[in-house]
Amino acid sequence: MTRFLWLIFLLLITGTATAQTAPERYPLIPYxxxxxxxxxxxxxxxxxxxxxxxxxxxxxxxxxxxxxxxxxxxxxxxxxxxxxxxxxxxxxxxxxxxxxxxxxxxxxxxxxxxxxxxxxxxxxxxxxxxxxxxxxxxxxxxxxxxxxxxxxxxxxQPAYAWRGMHLDVSRHFFDVAYIKKYMDLLALYKFNKLHLHLTDDQGWRLEIKKYPKLTEVGAWRTFNNQDSACIKKSKDNPDFALEPKHLRQRNGQTEYGGFYTQDEMRGIIAYATARHIEVIPEIDMPGHMMAAIRAYPFLTCNGKNDWGKLFSTPICPCNESTYEFVENVLKEVAALFPSPYVHIGADEVDKASWNTTACTELMQKEGIKDVNGLQSYFVRRVERFLQSKGKKMIGWDDMLEGGIDPSATVMYWRSWVKDAPAKAIRNGNPLIMTPVSTLYFDNLPDKNSLGKVYDFDVVPAGVDAAQSQKALLGAQANLWTEQVPSENRADYMVMPRMTALAEVVWTNKKQYASYLTRLRQHYPRLALLNVHYRVPDLAGFSEESVFTDKTSLQVEKPLDNLIIRYTTDGSIPTDASPVLPAALPITQPTTVKLVAFTPEGLRGDTYAIRYKQQAYAAPVSAKAPAPGLTATYFTGYFKKSALMQQAKANGSTTVTSVQVPKQAEADQFGVQFRGYLDVPETGIYTFYLTCDDGGTLRLADRIVVDNDGLHSAIEKTGQVALTKGLHPIALDFVEGGGGYMLLLKYSKDGSEPQQVPANWLKH
Incomplete structure (x- = not known):
């Protein structure tokens, strides 16, 4: 009996099969x-x-x-x-x-x-x-x-009750039609929560009838630094262009903005309800309120509306006029949204402006010890008001610092505060997981993004099964839109990552190979739904490639129907550029740019492959080198790794792998790894450097990978020709705040990437 007939025979007998045996026949996401x-x-x-x-x-x-x-x-x-x-x-x-x-x-x-x-x-x-x-x-x-x-x-049935997606409509605005399109995708993939971030420093997006200036003034702005950055990027990528429908001319100036009337929001809610999606409003406070303060300056403690060291001036928790405003706003919000939840943010508050006589008097009266306690007072008071309106309060995990009541629901986002989920659960707070390291979809995607989301464990470290079953509601992904000015860019950032999260929170089973197989059948559906999804990554090459004599470019296509077009003159490929052959000969230094096009005309990312001709680097000699690398560490804010050269080191230690030593860990820091790489055989090696924030890798005094600057976790690759033996290694890494990631892998002759062995590291 053939293997195929044997499988059919087994199916007929048992009537069961795992997902892996039938992903093409049943291409369901979530499974x-x-x-x-x-x-x-x-x-x-x-x-x-x-x-x-x-x-x-x-x-x-x-x-x-x-x-x-x-x-x-x-x-x-x-x-x-x-x-x-x-x-x-x-x-x-x-x-x-x-x-x-x-x-x-x-x-x-x-x-x-x-x-x-x-x-x-x-x-x-x-x-x-x-x-x-x-x-x-x-x-x-x-x-x-x-x-x-x-x-x-x-x-x-779902594994978790809270299966959410978030959309920030404050930084850049999205109209009613796009919100409905976004919800259609949520419905298709069995999400049941839409978290709308309606207010922030950059714009107030919801009509409040008691305070009309919130939208008359607060919903519009002249171009800010985020707009300018997007306009600059739009020269190479039209998805970064500000959409004309959100621009207006007023008093001789171009303004960006928009808002939802309460009637429009009722329409959004009705559309969501028909799809069994709950819309959760977020009215951010006491920080992230510049748009409101611009309309109503009395809201601050000091009359100012500007930026502190990191965050904007918050509203004042020490004046009764603030609470009158907050309660009037939330009264309308509570009446408008049927969701039992209202999100108040309560994150990233610069409390310097609270150093006033009124605040000192309030703290003395209420027995408040510090400004964190003052924020806690504000949060608790707002929560009591929401409870009087039959609502539950949600806030970001920052609000744990001053203490909160067990009735508040916590959204965990600060990945670097690793004990926050367990702390919330010990305090009795319901918990929603949305860590920045994995579920912030404004972080740039790369070839590892899908796997990273799919591998996400909803149950946080330090929380046992019994605790999680009682307190853990589920998870959601967030799309913050500082650098997302268009609907096409929003589609690109969430799809297909949204599908990976859908499976994590519904099925909670890990079968990644099956998921990828099923996902291939979803791309045509997304195209018909006019979703500007991110085309899957091309593979088989390194951004920085080397050859000693000659080589050829052979690209691995993730989808058979992709058409890859290329240029060698520095221009970006278009749909009229030549189609890449199966093997493109490379005999001299050149830059090849690639773009993949779907049959529907959707354009993928632009890849630039820079070929250098290199001789094999000769090894160096060193007398009895010791195991490991020297790690010299610095405390401070470094936008680029080279800036560590101008700083004074805090100390140094020896590490046996490329990882940040405990002594170096701080909110903002840098590390210089120095020593030798003991290469076991001659060849062309590819190195994969993942950094959050930035880093560079030099080998044999040659720059191999440049992944510098402040950014989310992104992998970049580079090649170098090395002779067997010792070669100087210099790896610089910087972290600008908010949690870090550093990972170095290698491969040779097309092998699977793997960790650099400890016995290769010498100093």
């Missing part, structure tokens, strides 16, 4: 909690009928949503009945399905049944059917015939 493959297919035609029995009457909206999908395939709504017939589809009420978003999907060659107890569960079932249907179902007029679904039995 269901339980999926049992079956043989055959169910075909939907114009003659197929949709049954909605009397006991399932509260699924009428979900039946309409399924009809809308199927209409795109068959050209007209299906005939509806109250009883399931042959070649029919049934939406069935099932009281035995206890999970609020749980559902059961049964597809046989004869019929399809979607079963749930709650409308939210039925909606999730419809989305599963949607993903099993051909991608052409997403567009009216696209032929989806034959419209078939694979036979299957699915029992499904």
């Amino acid at each position: 269901p909690a339980s999926l049992t493959p079956a043989t055959g297919t169910f075909t939907i035609t114009k003659a197929t009928q949709l049954a909605l029995p009397k006991e399932g009457k509260h699924f009428e909206k979900e039946a309409e949503q399924l009809q809308a999908l199927l209409r795109n395939g068959v050209g007209a709504p299906l005939k509806t009945t109250k009883k399931l017939v042959a070649n029919g589809i049934e939406l069935r009420y099932d009281a035995s399905i206890m999970a609020p978003e749980g559902y059961r999907l049964t597809i046989t060659p004869q019929q399809m049944t979607l079963a749930a107890k709650e409308p939210a569960g039925m909606f999730r079932a419809v989305q599963t059917v949607r993903q099993l249907l051909p991608a052409t179902i997403e567009k009216a007029g696209k032929s989806a015939a034959p419209m078939t679904l694979p036979a299957v039995q699915i029992e499904d």
Whole structure:
């Protein structure tokens, strides 16, 4: 019996299979909690009928949503009945399905049944059917015939109750149409929370009727430094251009902005509710309030509205007029949003302006010891007001520092404050995980981003299973938009990373190879949904490549249908540039630029491969070198690693691997690693340097990788030709604050990247 027939035989006997055996047949993201493959297919035609029995009457909206999908395939709504017939589809009420978003999907060659107890569960079932249907179902007029679904039995429910995505509409504004598009993606991938960051220093985006100047003044600005940075980047990438629909001319100046009226927000909420998505508003306070202060200057303690060392002037917690304003604003917010939650931020507060007589008197009256306690007083008072309106308060984990009540929900974002999740849970606070190191989708993506998100563990370190089950609500990813000025750029930053998180918070099972296989079938669907997703990374080359005599460029395509175009004259490839051959000969130093294009015309990232011709570097001699590298460390803020040359070192130590020594760790620091690399054989070596923030690698007095500057964790690569023996190594690393990452790997002759062995390191 052949292996294929043997597998079929096993399936017929057991009726079960893991995700890895059937990712192409069932390309579902997130993958269901339980999926049992079956043989055959169910075909939907114009003659197929949709049954909605009397006991399932509260699924009428979900039946309409399924009809809308199927209409795109068959050209007209299906005939509806109250009883399931042959070649029919049934939406069935099932009281035995206890999970609020749980559902059961049964597809046989004869019929399809979607079963749930709650409308939210039925909606999730419809989305599963949607993903099993051909991608052409997403567009009216696209032929989806034959419209078939694979036979299957699915029992499904989410692992976590909080499965969220965030969107910052303050730094750069996104209109109602885009918010709805964003929610369509959330619905497709079974997210149930949309966190809207509605106010910040750069813009106030929600109409408050009591204070009309919040949007008349606070919703608009002349170009700031973030706008200028985006405009500069738009010269090479049009996705960074400010969208004209958010610009206006006023008093001879160009202003950027926009806001949502309360009626528009009601429309957004209604759209979300139909998709079983909860919209959580964030009104950031007491910091991040420059837009409000610009409209109402009385809100500060000192009358100023400017920047301190790191953050902006906050509103004043010591004046009753502040609380009158805050309560009036939150009263309207609480009435507008049906969500039980209101997010108040409570992060990154520069408390220097609170050094006033009024604050001193308040602290003495309330027994408050310091300014952290003063913020805690503000947060607790705001929480009590929200509770009086039937709301729960959420804040970022910064608010733990002054102490908070157990009733407050904490969003953990500061990855470098590693004990914050456990501290919150010990205090009795519900917890939502959203760490900057993994789930801040404004961090630039690279080839490792998907795997990094997929490997994320929702349960934080230091928290046991019993604690997490009680207090851990789930996780969400955040898109902050300082450098995201357009809808296309927003799509690029969240997709496909959003799909990786979807699986983490719904299924909570790690099957990355299967996920990648399934993801390939989602790109055509995303294209039909007009999602400007990030095209998967090309591979098989290094940004800094070397050759000794000659070589060739052979690119590995992540998707077979990509068309790769290239240039060698320094220009950026266009859709009219030559198609890259299977092997491009390289015989002299040159720069090759590559761009991959999808069949739908979506453009991928631009890759610049700089080829250098090198002789093999000769080894150096050293008398009895000792194991490890010398690590010299500095405390301070270094925008570039070279700035350490001008600073005084705090000390040095020996390390046996490329990692930051404990002695060096500080909020802001730098480390210089020096010594030798003992290469075991002659060859061309590729090095992979991941830094958050920045770093450079030199070997044999040659620059190999330049990953310098302050940025999120990004991997850059470079090659160097080395002869067997000792070669000087100089690796500089800087951290600008907010948690660090440093990782060095190598490969030779196309091997898989691996850690640099400890016995290679000498000094």
